Amino acid sequence: MFVLxxxxxxxxxFLLACRYRPGAAPIVLVAASLLFCAGNDPVALAFLICSILGNFALHLVVRRTAPGSTARAMLIGGGIVANLAPLVMLKLSQNGLSAFAALPDSGGMRSAIPLGLAFYTLQQITFLVDASRHGAERLGLIRYASWISFFGQLPAGPIAPYARMAPQFAQLGAAPPASDTIAKGVTLILAGIVKKIWLADPLASMVDALFAGAAAGSVTPLEAWAAAWGFMLQLYFDFSAYSDIAIGVALCFGILLPINFNSPLKASTPGQYVMRWHISLMMFVRDYVFQPIFQVARKLPISPTSRRYGIAWALATLSAFLAVSAWHTLALLPFLQAFGLALVIIALQFLRLRRRSASRQLSRFEARARALAGHLLLLMAVSAVALLLRADTHEQLVRMLPALVDFRAAAAIGSDLIAYLNASGHSVSRPRLLPHADISSVKSLLWLGMATVVTFACPNTMQIFGIAGASREPKWIRWRATAFWGWIAGVLLFIGLLGMTQPSQVQGFIYARF
Incomplete structure (x- = not known):
């Protein structure tokens, strides 16, 4: 219904307003966004309206104070606390071991977080900080509301900071978006829908079955790793698909949102992985958490200067990781994971700096082998973290985690596969590769393998569609307003509609539940 x-x-x-009454274009967008919010979550509409009116009123008060004054700093600081307070309280009200334990698809409980609150709260912080700076673009109430409530990004971002988006919304409606921009947006939406239905949702069904099997009995190493890696890919394709749809919807209105992904699973270091996953969140944390803390900490009375700057960087990095963890969930286990990961990255960085002067030149083979080993270890680590996030109960964890490191049982995977192949044609005696999950083992593993190949062998959609901020790809693979890409859009529409008719249950977007 949304797309059709x-x-x-x-x-x-919106296009009619742009042509006949340009000033009404932002009003159309605000009305559509409020209706969208009310139709999906009426409670969220009340939060959204209060956030819009409260922050805009506070901004008007801030503008009357002197730049750089204590009064302005206190007003902005108080506004930031007031924005974060409902989000923190609602996150604290969520119960359960898993970050998703209180969500609709987990035990039938309703999420405690109103639609979009975790995302537009961060945007409001950028508004209070950026709009108070000298020379900042000033938006009226309607144009400001059209930015903060935009239905295309309301459920789960991307997080679009005020300084970047205000110039676009100041011109909203002045001219209708170009037809090729709308065509690109529609094609990107269809690509996101196909990615969601044919990659993320099948992986979700497999992961659900594996965790259900873990809750009922024992788990093999193959099942544990399939669940961990499967959920990692489900989370990636699910959020990536949503981001494609959000950016595509924005293009239909001539709005360019920031990208959220740059193939993070292709990253070879933890730092690259972090910065290439949920880019809009990491940019927010960099600009509004890391940089302010670093600027304060670098003034500490510590000598020499190199040590003072190193400690400032370490404190800012630790704060950034903890902020990202707290935004996702206030559960203790993910918080400790973020703390430990930050310490590892800080330690590795200091060791790298110490060894830089004394390190010998590696051969090409050694460098590639080391990079491959580091990449593999990184993927194993993020998969294990994903498993910890996905587990709904303590019983699932105590069965899954030991299975990940059960090397004796893992050695039998090869023999099980050989036995399966040798039993071809004898379905009665054929062993099951995923014995504790109520799913087709071969089909599930093939689907997992296909999703893995797509992840590492294919360019991402941001590259294909030439969205600003994505890595460059050869011109022949980029989207263009041609008949060829029109046919591709038609194929994507057909595949998407075909997927919607499948008997399997359509899964909701994971990040929309935060």
Missing amino acids: AWLPLVVGA
């Missing part, structure tokens, strides 16, 4: 009915109606009304 809601979006065409809103885009059509």
Whole structure:
């Protein structure tokens, strides 16, 4: 309904406003966004309206204070605390071991977080900070509301900071978006839908079955690693698909949102992985957490200067990791994971700096082998973290975690595979590769393998569609407003509609539950 009915109606009304009454274009967008929010979560509508009116009123007060004054700093600081307070309290009200334990698809409980609150709260912080700076773009209430409530990104971002988006919304409606921009947006939306239905959702079904098997009995190493890696890929494709749809919807209105992914699973170091996953969140943390803390900490009375700057960097890095963890969940286990990961990255960075002067030149083979080993260890680590996030109960964890490191049982995987192949044609005696999960073992593992190949062998959608901020790809693979890409859009539409008719249950977007 969203793609076939809601979006065409809103885009059509917006284009008519742009042509005949440009000043009404932001009003159309605000009305559509508020209706979208009310239709999905009426409680969230009340939070959103209070956030819009409260922050805009506070901004008007801040503008009357002197730049750089204590009064302005206190007002902005108080506004930041007021924005974060409901989010923190609601996150604290969530119960359960897993970060997703209180969510709709886990035990039937409703999420305690209203739709989009975790995302537009961060955008409001950028508004209070950036709009108070000298020379900042000033938006009226309607244009400001059209930015903060934009239905295309409301459920789960990307997080679009005020300084970047205000110039775009100041010109909203001045001219209708170009037809090729709308065509690119529609094609990107269809690509996101296909990615969601044919990659993320099948992986979700497999992961759910594996965790259900873990809750009922024992777990083999293959099942544990399939669950861990499967959920890692499910999370990636799910959020990546949503981001594609959000950026595509924005393009239909001539708005360019920031990208959220740059193939993070291709990253070879923990630092690269962190910065290439949920980029808009990491940019927010860099600009509004890391940099302020670093600027304060670098003034500490510590000598020599190199040590003072190193300690400042370490404190800012630790604070950034803890902020990211707290944004996702206030559960203790993920918080400790983020703390430990930050310490590891800090230690590795200091060791790298110490060894830089004394290190010998590695051969090409040694460098590639070391990079490959580091990449493999990184993927194993993030998969284990994903498993910890996904587990709903303590029983699942105590069965899954030991299975990940059960090397004796893992050595039998090869013999099980050989026995399976030798039993071809004898379905009665054929062993099951995933014995404790109520799913087709071969089909599930093949789907997992296909998703893995897509992840590492294919360029990401941001590269294909040439979205600003993505890595460069050869011109022949980039989207263009041609008949060829029109046919591809038609194929994507057909595949998407075909997927919607499948009997398997469509999964909700994971990040929309935060």
